[in-house]
Amino acid sequence: MESAIEILSIVWPIVLVGAISLFVILRLKGKQKRGTLGKKETKAAQDLLDSLIPLGMVFGSALGLVLSLIFPFAMSTGITFGAGFGLLGGYFAYEHSSRQEERNVQ
Incomplete structure (x- = not known):
């Protein structure tokens, strides 16, 4: 039973971050x-937008x-x-930044 808990504690982070x-x-x-x-309109703004996920x-x-x-x-x-949580946070920051541009255009 103890080894099953150890295996679960090893595999759990990989499964969660994989999801x-x-x-x-x-x-x-x-x-x-x-x-x-x-x-984005400028290259610098597009580079910043594209780097949000890796920076996260x-x-x-x-x-x-x-x-x-x-x-x-x-x-x-x-x-x-x-x-894993940085990837998720970077994705949400990407979504927020790209939607902000769409609101300003309309």
């Missing part, structure tokens, strides 16, 4: 097929690393959860 990744990838793929991906993952990983130093859970778990 988050699939959600983000499938949503972006659907937006690409519909042609509704966010577009970097900051999420850093936050997960810091939290794993403070709280009693494994560093690999903290980095994994941080990257």
